[in-house]
Amino acid sequence: MKKLLLAAILTLTASAVSAEYLNGQWVDPSWVKLHEVKSVKIVSAVARQKTAAFRSNQRADLSMQTGKWDKKPSTMGEETTDILFLDKPRKVRLAGDEEGKKGWKVDNFILVEIMDETGAVTNRKVIGRLDSGDSLLQSGKRVSQLQPNSMVFTPKKVDIGPLPVKKPFKLKVTALDYGDFGEVSDVYMIIE
Numbered sequence: 675m676k677k678l679l680l681a682a683i684l685t686l687t688a689s690a691v692s693a694e695y696l697n698g699q700w701v702d703p704s705w706v707k708l709h710e711v712k713s714v715k716i717v718s719a720v721a722r723q724k725t726a727a728f729r730s731n732q733r734a735d736l737s738m739q740t741g742k743w744d745k746k747p748s749t750m751g752e753e754t755t756d757i758l759f760l761d762k763p764r765k766v767r768l769a770g771d772e773e774g775k776k777g778w779k780v781d782n783f784i785l786v787e788i789m790d791e792t793g794a795v796t797n798r799k800v801i802g803r804l805d806s807g808d809s810l811l812q813s814g815k816r817v818s819q820l821q822p823n824s825m826v827f828t829p830k831k832v833d834i835g836p837l838p839v840k841k842p843f844k845l846k847v848t849a850l851d852y853g854d855f856g857e858v859s860d861v862y863m864i865i866e
Contacts, residue, residue: 720856724855735812755846788844
C-alpha cells in the first residue's frame with residue numbers, strides 16, 4: 675500500500691513539475707497550445723463521389739430539414755483533434771493549406787463540434803452550403819450555420835470562434851453530404 679501511495683505522489687509531482695503556467699492556468703504538456711502552432715489540420719480531403727458511396731455511414735443523431743435532398747446526411751469523413759488550449763481569445767480561421775494561403779471547398783458542409791475535455795459537446799456549427807430553407811438538426815435541434823452559405827471558401831474567410839479560452843477542449847469535425855455528389859478538400863485551422 676505504501677508503494678502505491680508513493681508511486682501516486684511521485685506521478686502527481688512529476689505531472690505538476692512538467693505542467694506550464696499560462697495566464698493563470700496550469701497547462702498539461704500534452705495539450706496542443708494553439709499560441710505555439712500556426713495551423714492544425716481538421717479535415718482530410720475526400721474526392722468527389724456520388725452520395726450513394728457515403729450513405730452507409732450516417733450518424734443517428736443528425737437529420738436534415740429539407741424538401742429536396744436526403745433526410746439523413748452521409749458522413750464523408752470525421753476527425754477529432756487532440757486536446758487543444760487557447761491562452762487568450764484569438765482568430766481561428768479556415769484555409770485549404772497550413773500556410774493559410776489556399777482556399778477550400780466542401781459539398782455540402784462540415785460540422786464543427788466543440789467538446790470539453792471529457793468529450794461532452796458544448797457547441798456546434800455548420801460551415802458550407804445548404805439549400806434555401808434547409809437546416810441541419812442534431813437530436814431535433816437546429817445547428818447554427820456560419821456564413822457564407824457556400825461550397826467554395828477563400829482562405830481565412832470563415833472564423834470558427836469563439837473557442838474556449840483557458841480551458842482544454844477538442845474539436846470533432848465531420849464532413850457531410852446530403853444528396854447528389856459529395857466532396858471535401860483538406861481544411862486547416864489557422865491560428866492568428
